Amino acid sequence: MNILVTGGAGFIGLNFVRHLLKTTLYNITVFDYLTYASHPKEIKQLTSHSRIRFIKGSIVNVRDIEAVMDQEYEAIIHFAAESHVDKSIQNAGDFIQTNIVGTYQILQQLFKGYAKKMIHISTDEVYGNLNSTDLPFTENSPLSPNNPYSASKASSDLLVRSYYETFQLPLITTRCGNNFGPFQHIEKFIPTIIYNAFYNQKIPLYGDGLQVRDWLFVEDHCQAISLILEKGKCGEVYNIGGGNERTNIDVVRQILEMMGKPESLIEYVEDRKGHDRRYAIDSSKLQKELGWKQAFYFDESLKKTIQWYINNFEGNLL
Ligand SMILES: NC(=O)c1ccc[n+]([C@@H]2O[C@H](COP(=O)([O-])OP(=O)(O)OC[C@H]3O[C@@H](n4cnc5c(N)ncnc54)[C@H](O)[C@@H]3O)[C@@H](O)[C@H]2O)c1
Numbered sequence: 007m008n009i010l011v012t013g014g015a016g017f018i019g020l021n022f023v024r025h026l027l028k029t030t031l032y033n034i035t036v037f038d039y040l041t042y043a044s045h046p047k048e049i050k051q052l053t054s055h056s057r058i059r060f061i062k063g064s065i066v067n068v069r070d071i072e073a074v075m076d077q078e079y080e081a082i083i084h085f086a087a088e089s090h091v092d093k094s095i096q097n098a099g100d101f102i103q104t105n106i107v108g109t110y111q112i113l114q115q116l117f118k119g120y121a122k123k124m125i126h127i128s129t130d131e132v133y134g135n136l137n138s139t140d141l142p143f144t145e146n147s148p149l150s151p152n153n154p155y156s157a158s159k160a161s162s163d164l165l166v167r168s169y170y171e172t173f174q175l176p177l178i179t180t181r182c183g184n185n186f187g188p189f190q191h192i193e194k195f196i197p198t199i200i201y202n203a204f205y206n207q208k209i210p211l212y213g214d215g216l217q218v219r220d221w222l223f224v225e226d227h228c229q230a231i232s233l234i235l236e237k238g239k240c241g242e243v244y245n246i247g248g249g250n251e252r253t254n255i256d257v258v259r260q261i262l263e264m265m266g267k268p269e270s271l272i273e274y275v276e277d278r279k280g281h282d283r284r285y286a287i288d289s290s291k292l293q294k295e296l297g298w299k300q301a302f303y304f305d306e307s308l309k310k311t312i313q314w315y316i317n318n319f320e321g322n323l324l
């Protein structure tokens with residue numbers, strides 16, 4: 007069986023490709039533009055595997071996409087995106103192109119029958135902000151994005167929804183919380199903390215540091231996507247949450263303690279514009295309908311993640 011993974015050289019996509027290699031016999035095509043957020047060396051190594059083929063190209067460019075549509079795929083798992091909120095606040099252009107136009111171009115390919123289904127990987131950020139007493143987001147929560155990144159993802163979600171309703175294309179959307187684990191770009195919060203703590207540099211904490219994120223270990227996310235690939239129903243949205251709500255300050259303190267570093271490294275800095283206060287996800291649909299169970303605990307996974315980064319810093323691999 008052939009599977010196409012867009013964005014398979016990025017953080018979650020790469021973890022997912024490795025997960026598929028371990029747990030299935032699929033032939034996997036990775037399609038990625040190799041932006042600053044990708045891992046070209048890792049992809050090069052993976053292509054020595056007979057079941058992996060890599061094609062460089064952009065999801066915005068029709069010719070690039072057509073080069074990949076040379077065989078029939080059981081599914082397209084669509085990860086490719088610009089993913090960093092701070093970058094989208096500085097300049098939203100690439101986010102509009104990649105996340106909206108790029109998703110449109112991939113959707114257009116489904117008309118040609120090259121893929122039996124597509125799983126569109128989205129985010130809890132499309133639901134917007136929660137107050138401390140609000141219930142976690144369900145799949146029926148209204149879309150209410152507050153920054154250019156989440157607005158671009160919400161736009162792509164609506165396109166996917168409309169292509170299912172209008173054309174009955176075989177589409178599924180997933181929305182997950184903040185992932186953490188190996189291969190996440192250093193621009194994101196947990197890698198920033200580990201990197202700065204490792205090199206004894208100040209760790210920037212936005213605003214009062216009391217914002218809450220719902221953390222999900224990337225391997226749990228990969229297992230959830232595999233399950234949805236196998237059993238998910240077209241036209242549905244599935245939330246994927248870690249059930250690990252933590253304030254940002256608590257995450258920094260926990261990592262500093264695990265690394266034996268002082269809290270004096272924390273530096274409160276200006277808040278992010280439009281900063282959502284709290285995200286929390288209700289994954290009960292995925293649990294009840296498809297039988298998903300998390301396999302990893304937050305503390306243990308965080309320790310593993312810290313060790314992975316330290317090994318890579320020490321080996322000058324990052
Ligand atoms: N990281 C998270 O916590 C998180 C949470 C929820 C949802 N998501 C979603 O999951 C997906 C993957 O996120 P990530 O954190 O792995 O992102 P990432 O930034 O680490 O990786 C994105 C990958 O997409 C590729 N890419 C970018 N533009 C492209 C283009 N025009 N054509 C082809 N490839 C392109 C990049 O080269 C990179 O390899 C994204 O859709 C993101 O919105 C991420």
Ligand SMILES: Cc1cn([C@H]2C[C@H](O)[C@@H](COP(=O)(O)OP(=O)(O)O[C@H]3O[C@H](CO)[C@@H](O)[C@H](O)[C@H]3O)O2)c(=O)[nH]c1=O
Pocket residue numbers: 089090091092128129130131182183184185193194195196198210211212217218219254278285
């Ligand atoms: C980089 C950085 C971040 N922060 C804060 C901002 C957020 O409240 C929190 C996490 O920040 P980030 O790692 O940038 O992640 P966040 O903005 O939540 O978005 C992530 O999680 C989303 C899912 O919720 C994904 O859709 C995004 O692709 C992913 O990047 O930490 C800091 O306080 N200091 C920092 O240096």
